[in-house]
Amino acid sequence: MTATHPGPAGSRPVLSVRGLSVRFRMPGGRSVAAVTDVTFAMAPGECLALVGESGCGKSVLASALLGLLPGNAQTAGRALLAAGSAETELLTASEAELARSVRGRRIGLVPQSPAAHLTPVRTVRSQLEETVKELTGITRRAELRAAAERAAGRAAFPPDHLDRHPHQLSGGLAQRAATALALVGDAPLLLADEPTTGLDRPLVDRTVDELKRHLGGDRALLMITHDLEAAERIADRVAVMYAGRIVELTDAPRFFGAPGPRHPYARGLLDALPGRAFAPLPGMPPELGALPDGCAFAARCDRATATCTTVPELHDGVACHHQVTAGKDARHA
Ligand SMILES: Nc1ncnc2c1ncn2[C@@H]1O[C@H](COP(=O)(O)OP(=O)(O)OP(=O)(O)O)[C@@H](O)[C@H]1O
Numbered sequence: 064m065t066a067t068h069p070g071p072a073g074s075r076p077v078l079s080v081r082g083l084s085v086r087f088r089m090p091g092g093r094s095v096a097a098v099t100d101v102t103f104a105m106a107p108g109e110c111l112a113l114v115g116e117s118g119c120g121k122s123v124l125a126s127a128l129l130g131l132l133p134g135n136a137q138t139a140g141r142a143l144l145a146a147g148s149a150e151t152e153l154l155t156a157s158e159a160e161l162a163r164s165v166r167g168r169r170i171g172l173v174p175q176s177p178a179a180h181l182t183p184v185r186t187v188r189s190q191l192e193e194t195v196k197e198l199t200g201i202t203r204r205a206e207l208r209a210a211a212e213r214a215a216g217r218a219a220f221p222p223d224h225l226d227r228h229p230h231q232l233s234g235g236l237a238q239r240a241a242t243a244l245a246l247v248g249d250a251p252l253l254l255a256d257e258p259t260t261g262l263d264r265p266l267v268d269r270t271v272d273e274l275k276r277h278l279g280g281d282r283a284l285l286m287i288t289h290d291l292e293a294a295e296r297i298a299d300r301v302a303v304m305y306a307g308r309i310v311e312l313t314d315a316p317r318f319f320g321a322p323g324p325r326h327p328y329a330r331g332l333l334d335a336l337p338g339r340a341f342a343p344l345p346g347m348p349p350e351l352g353a354l355p356d357g358c359a360f361a362a363r364c365d366r367a368t369a370t371c372t373t374v375p376e377l378h379d380g381v382a383c384h385h386q387v388t389a390g391k392d393a394r395h396a
């Protein structure tokens with residue numbers, strides 16, 4: 064049941080999420096279980112990759128941490144963000160507090176669609192300068208200009224493109240502009256939602272390497288991605304989400320190397336990669352508005368038995384009645 068990371072000795076987690084659930088209330092009394100009972104902690108300096116198929120709840124989890132859920136969402140559980148000796152409970156903090164002291168300052172967000180995040184009518188330079196002003200209190204023109212250029216440089220955004228508008232940028236440069244904005248506040252936690260969508264492989268590598276470099280000593284990076292190769296490149300740990308739950312939470316070297324993923328779904332995700340077995344996962348994830356009572360993966364799982372009508376607990380980093388071990392089925396206890 065525990066999913067904490069030991070981290071460097073004595074270090075307190077930057078973020079500690081316990082039993083987080085998000086439900087959307089829908090017309091007609093229905094509800095969508097977008098996130099269910101998610102527990103994990105992030106150590107200073109750590110990169111955790113959150114992976115899983117489209118619609119499994121990754122972005123909703125991120126929105127819950129940022130206080131950006133829509134009005135029909137209900138949350139349960141805890142999400143503690145460390146700050147000096149104090150902690151902020153993100154799920155119950157007021158919008159005023161989140162806007163004033165969390166978003167941008169303590170959690171930097173690299174958004175899923177940078178083009179939508181950037182203001183279309185303003186140049187990258189003016190958006191960077193405004194963010195610097197807001198987050199650092201610098202007001203003098205020359206200092207603002209220098210700080211904005213430094214921020215651009217940190218995200219490898221070319222200085223000669225600073226006076227362009229977002230529509231004049233390629234997808235890759237828009238992504239770097241958004242990354243530069245996210246880095247301005249030196250937030251202890253960076254949250255990147257699909258930071259490499261639409262980029263080609265060399266640019267994916269560059270973008271994730273840049274993100275990783277900005278981790279520095281004790282900042283943490285939560286990277287949401289479909290891209291397992293990008294996750295392998297930079298993650299210290301991997302959390303695999305399926306139908307709103309974390310079904311496996313493992314150290315990256317063990318996940319991508321030996322013994323490999325232990326949850327059949329996680330194993331299937333990795334086997335689907337062109338560089339691996341290139342065997343697509345059969346079937347589709349269930350509707351989050353109509354989840355089965357037991358293991359949500361059972362319908363797609365060739366190991367499923369009668370025990371799978373109950374939801375498996377996360378145990379030793381895996382939530383499955385039939386863990387995979389060294390490529391074979393574990394004996395069913
Ligand atoms: N405001 C909302 N009301 C109802 N359901 C919602 C709302 N926002 C998201 N959902 C549902 O929550 C589920 C999880 O969505 P989410 O965007 O978190 O998926 P994701 O894992 O980020 O997918 P992707 O990889 O495509 O970005 C989806 O089924 C989505 O339809």
Ligand code: NI
Pocket residue numbers: 121122123175256
């Ligand atoms: Ni998403």
